[in-house]
Amino acid sequence: MLVHLLRRSVLGSGILGIGVKRRCSCALQSVGCPDKAQPADMIRNRAQIKRVLCVAEKNDAAKGISDIMSNGRFRRREGMSKFNKIYEYEYHLFGQNVTVLMTSVSGHLLGLEFKTPFQKWHSCSPVLLFDAEVEKYCPENMVQIKRTLEKEVKQCQLLIIWTDCDREGENIGFEIIDVCKAVKPNIQVLRAKFSEITPNSIRRACDTLSEPDSKVSDAVDVRQELDLRIGASFTRFQTLRLQKIFPESLANQLISYGSCQFPTLGFVVERFKAIQSFIPETFYKIKVLHEVEEDTVEFSWKRNRLFNHTACLVLYQICMEDPIATVTSVTSKPKSKWRPLPLDTVEMEKLASRKLRISAKETMKIAEKLYTRGFISYPRTETNIFPPNLALGPLVEEQTQSSVWGAFAQRVLEQPGGPNPRQGKKSDQAHPPIHPTKHSSSLQGNEGRLYEFIVRHFLACVSQDALGQETVVDVDIAQEKFSTSGLMITARNYLDVYPYDRWTTKLIPVYEQGSQFQPTAIEMVDGQTSPPQLLTEADLIALMEKHGIGTDATHAEHIETIKSRMYVGLTSDQRFLPGELGMGLVEGYNSMGYEMSKPNLRAELEADLKLVSEGRKDKWSVLQHHIQKYKTVFIESVHKAKKLDEALSPYLGAAQEIPEEQQQDMEIPLPIRKCxxxxxxxxxxxxxxxxxxxxxxxxxxxxxxxxxxxxxxxxxxxxxxxxxxxxxxxxxxxxxxxxxxxxxxxxxxxxxxxxxxxxxxxxxxxxxxxxxxxxxxxxxxGRGDGPHPPAPPPPRAPSSNARPSLPPVPTVVPQPQPPPRALSVSASSDSNTIVCNCGQQALLLTVRKDGPNQGRQFYKCNGGTCGFFLWADQPGQQGASQSWGAPLQVSQPPRTTVNSANAGQTMCHCNETAVMRTVQKDGPNKGRMFHTCGKSREQQCGFFQWADENTPPSGAFDGGYNGGGNGGRQARRITGAATTPTNPPLPRGRARVASATPQDTLVPTCPPAMTYVFCGVDISTFLSIHPQNISAENCASALSWFYSLESRKKATKRHLRGEKSCCSLNVKAGGPVILRIL
Structure with missing residues (x-):
């Protein structure tokens, strides 16, 4: 599917002709070998680089980077967008001083949309959106930023992309490249890679400039196009249909669909239904209590619990008969509580939601601000391993300035080995875990709370585990086992700075192995199993990550979407509860057999996107594969749409019936073939x-x-x-x-x-x-599809050179026949000589005219008098059906059987014996008998034949109407008692007639009585002919030949007009072809 950039008048100089395909190679035009580490080696004509345009993803990032690169000595000026400034300063790059112009965009510079005919909701059927053309365009609110880039790049020799180093940032970078190259095609392009806006990170990025990665950008292009096509088609279908089915509830509501938001909704609905379907069970257990001084110790039963009341009661009574507890073992061992892993995006979202009560969306918004202001590292990362080359000491030392956790930071620096992070197992090979980059004590509100959490988490993970001593005591009462445990914390370590974890001391008395005691109480208690709880936002994010729904950067966005669409709500304790519409949609789609609320479809897509970004799968193959997969699901969903209505009815009321006309308009036509x-x-x-x-x-x-x-x-x-x-x-x-x-x-x-x-x-x-x-x-x-189909073309006017539209006789089951020969030849000629209707050797020519048959050879009459024509590559198929594929699947034509068990009987199209009826209705045919299909009226094949026209073949003729395997028909030569196959019929549109002698008379094998009717034929006498090599397939051609060759009377009109005709061509079964004036 081609994707084009849209030319719009508001875009000024525009970006005409730049598309996604071009974007894949634009970076390669500007730089050299990507394997060389030094950026100077990749730059052409370094001495000519005087001005460098740098573009960041946001204005705050541009300002922060400029402040570092210029040491605070940049000059700020206004761009065309009041939100995106231009920072100008000098910088030493490639061994020389250059002028840097640093500006920014505000996220994606270009958007993706359907072309104009498909943008309106009622412009087409939603299924067409899977194949409709899409285009890149510049939204109105980005036009001024685009104009700034176009203006500034004209005076620059190098473009450096400083967008965020993730998939979206790479794609935004290529949008910037497209816009700039449209104005200056030869601009050289490099990419700066960094994870934090700190002096060391920015200078390192300037020293290691590289090529932009088109593969990473391609993955975003695929995701954007699929999200657009899938979301738009399903959203339009759902909204337009359900607004009519439930007008009182959904008259003005947008009912959106997204391949990520629906599985996210599915998790919420699945948990709610699990709670609904949960059946609590009663269980029983034995509890032992022992009071020592002021402490009460509870011993838990090793069997945990039983669901059989009688069994538990018997064991309880046994314990009560001998209620003395014997200490069987006392075990003491060291216990550790592990410090947290380095912080990645998903863990930050979950912990902020649980510990700080800040939503994932708000968390990411705050983290983005902290990053662009240089307080933390890049907040979108899947890594929980600190790379060995990242110096952690200076980062910890930066936090010693704090009056709150500064003393703990100093302890970390002084601990044996210095900062020692606990390492995870995930790495995206792009960014380190989230960590603070500089100290701040001025942040307020949620910004201050989130920054404090990130700092404390960082200090905790580079600290040491908490240590303790655990004691486990096992006792025996009447051979039933019970146990208890106590904990003594010996070193809190990371817990001193990380209040988000709890680990408390539990004191128990001193027990000695072998000692006995009398329990204070032995009780048999009961309880009930409890259902799972509704999902919290942290639980939902964990499920999305587990099943591959979205990315660490998009989880919050998908959750916010299902909340804003009213598919889910929040309880008082911030747990997700599905709404009626959300429940009905999930149940409706699941009842169709497609588990669209399950994560499988989207998880496969996310896996393919990752492979595209790694260069292991082709962008276009992945795109087409998933378009076809979702299109198939969509078509089936539309055909089963009533299941959606039925699922929503219990929640939204009775479904209204859609008028038949509107119902037909909403149906999705199934494809017949490709255009x-x-x-x-x-x-x-x-x-x-x-x-x-x-x-x-x-x-x-x-x-x-x-x-x-x-x-x-x-x-x-x-x-x-x-x-x-x-x-x-x-x-x-x-x-x-x-x-x-x-x-x-x-x-x-x-x-x-x-x-x-x-x-x-x-x-x-x-x-x-x-x-x-x-x-x-x-x-x-005719025209193609549209909102209103155009009127059909008017009937064609009769034309003197228009061939009559006469169908060939359908293929029938053949009788055993000798194979037909190619063409008749004279006795003296070579066996391969092609002879025309005149009896002369035909002329071999080649088609020169442009068209599908250009270059094809054919035979025609040497003198041009008999009208003979034959394709050279079909000499062995003359008279056969010249179909380009399999024969048409039709029933057999009626025929009279000869030399068989049903000899002399008339067969209908069902290949069964026809029944004879008599006309009872008043009229010229009253009393006339006819053959028809013997089945009931609903099952009849439509066969009809007058009984007085059903004349069987005569003489030694060996069967009436017998077709060959390829639709060919054979004529038989009558020479005494013997019959030999004569020449097969010619191709459609030609007939051969030669002077017939009494001893060599040819009789065509035509079907039993058929009449072709024509009008406008200027013939005034009764004529009868015995044509040679004319099959039933070519009866119409016989008439055409007769006009032009025999009578020299030219037919002026050959349009089939039924009862208004003035002449007819009558073919008797096995008899001659007769032209009769009506």
Whole structure:
């Protein structure tokens, strides 16, 4: 799917022609080998670099970096955006002094949106959004920032990206690169990588400049496009449908969907339903109490608890019979309470929520401010391991200034080995754990509380574990085991600075092994199992991280979304409770069979995005894979939408019925095939006027490919069968039902055919053009999809050079026949010589005209008189059906069987013996007998044939209407008692006639009686001919040939017009072709 940047008048010079594809290589145009560590080696013409444009992600970051690089001597001036200043100063870079212009953006500079026809909610069916074109554009509130970049970059020779060093920051960096390269294509680009805004970190970043990483940016592009397509399609579907189904509850409510927010909602609903379905059970246990002086010690039962009352009662009574406790063991061992791991983003969000009661969204907002002001390191990190090259001593020393925890920081510096962090197991290879970078005592409110937490956590993790001594006492009462434990803390260590953990001393009396005592009380108590608690925000974040939903930087955003949409609420103790709408949506989608509230789909996407960012998977393959996966789920969800209504009804009231017209508008048409012009799906849609349908491309109005079905087609629908021939697969077959009387009698009124081009029968009947790639549209120049389908094209006016649209006879089950030969040849000619209708050797030519047959060879009459034509690559298939694929799946035409068990009987389309009826209705045919299908009216195949026209073959003719395996028909030569196969029929559109001699008479094997009717034929005499090599498939061609060759009378009109015709072509079974004036 191509993604383009949108040209808009407000963008000034614009960013025309820059797209995501270009962005993948733009950085490579500006720098050299990425493996070289020294940035100076990657820069062309270093001496020419006089001015450097640096762009940070936020103005605070730009100011902080400028302050460090300039030692506080920068000059500030205004940019075009009042929120994004320009800081100018001198800096020593690449061994020379350069002028640095440092400015900033405000997050993403460009947005992603559907192109104009698809932006409005009612502009198209939501399913089309999976394939609709999208574009990068600059939002109105970013235009001034963009203009600043375009203006400043013109005077610079180098661009350095100083955005945050994560996926989003890398993608923002490439948006900056796109804008700048649109103005100055040859600008050189480098990337500064840093984790904190401190002097050491910034100077190190200047010394290790590298190339921007397009792979990391690609992962964001994929995520953005998928989020847009998935979110927009499901949101429009849900909102537009449910607002009509529940107008009183949801009339003005946006019912959004997101591939991350829905699994997040699913966790809340799942926990709530677990509580609802929980059945408490009563349990029983024995408790022993022992009072020594003022202390009461409780001994717990080693069996813990029993759910059988009788069993517990028996054991209790045994203990009461001999209630003396014997001390069996006294064990004393050292005990440690581990200091916390280094702080990553997820842990910071969870602990801030639990300990500080600050939401994850507010936590990330505050942390971002602290980072840009230089108080802490980068707050979006998955790492909980301090790298060995990070000097922790200076960071701890910075905190000795504090009057609150300064003394503890000094203890850490003085402890053996100095700061000694407890290391975790996670690293994103980009940023260290979150830690303070400088001391501050002026922060207030939540900023001060979060900063204090980060400092205390850092000092605790580089300190030492708390130490204690634990004593465990085991006793025996009537062979039942009980135990208790006590704790003596010997060294608090990290607990002195980390009040967020609790570890208290528990004192117990001194017991000696082997001693006995009388318990103060032995009790049998009962209790009940309790359900799990509702999720807290920390619990929810932990589940999201465990199942791979979102990233450390987006967890808070997804949680906030389900809260703002009223899918969930908060209890008084800040636990999540699902709302009625949230419950109904999750239950509705789960009842469809697609567990869309489960994390599986999104977790797979997140894993693929990681592989894209690492260069292990291709961006476009991942994008298309997940688009098709979610599109399939979406289509099935729409078809099962009533389950959504049923799930929401208990919460929102009775569902209202949607009028049938609106229901049809909301249905998602299933794809029939791919459009040969643009590659999108082609679907069946209802005509704006009438009840018919047409096949159209979903890319309308950009693509106007369409196929209009004539009025003779009463019904058309998608069949589940797939055409094995047409490409690109899958191409679904169509079920068609024709108007009675609109087809020749031998054709069934209902059959299944392929619209892909391989069914020549269907193409002839419907007078359709084959959908070839690169063409200009379907039959009649129809249009594609749109909010209102265009009117069908008007009927074609009769044309003197228009070929009549006569269908070939359908394929039937063949009788055993000798294989047909290619063409008849003279006795003296070579066996490979092609002879035309004149009996002369045909001329071999090559198609020169542009088109699908360009370069193809064919034969034609050397003298140009007989109209002979034959493709050179089909000499062995003359007379066979020239279908481009599998034969059309239709029922057998009616036929009279000969030389079989049913000899002489008429067979219907079902291949069963037809029954004979008599016309009872008053009229010219009253009393006339006819054959019809013997099944019930609902199951009849539509077969009809007058009994007096069912004439069996005569003489030595070996079977009436017998088709070959490829649809070919054979003529037989009658020479006495022996029959030999004659030449097969010619290709469609041509007929051969030669002077027939009495001893060499040819009789065509035509179907039992069929009549083709034409109008406008200027012939005034009764004519009868015995054509040679004319099959039933070419009867119409015989008439065409007769006009031009035999009578020299030219047909002016050949349009099929039924009863208004003035002449007819009558073909008797096995008999001659007769032209009769009506």
């Amino acid at each position: 040969p012009h643009c590659g999108r799906d082609m679907v069946l849609k209802k005509k704006r006027e009438g009840n018919g349908k047409y096949l159209t491309c979903v890319g309308y109005p950009a693509c106007k490919t369409a196929v209009w079905f004539p009025d003779m087609v009463l019904e058309v629908s998608r069949d589940q069968s797939i055409c094995p021939t047409c490409r690109p697969a899958p191409v679904h077959m169509l079920k068609l039902k024709f108007r009675r009387g609109s087809l020749p009698p031998m054709m069934p009124l209902e059959f299944v055919g392929c619209i892909g081009g391989c069914d020549e029968t269907l193409r002839e009947v419907l007078d359709l053009k084959y959908l070839r790639a690169g063409g200009s549209g379907g039959s009649g120049g």
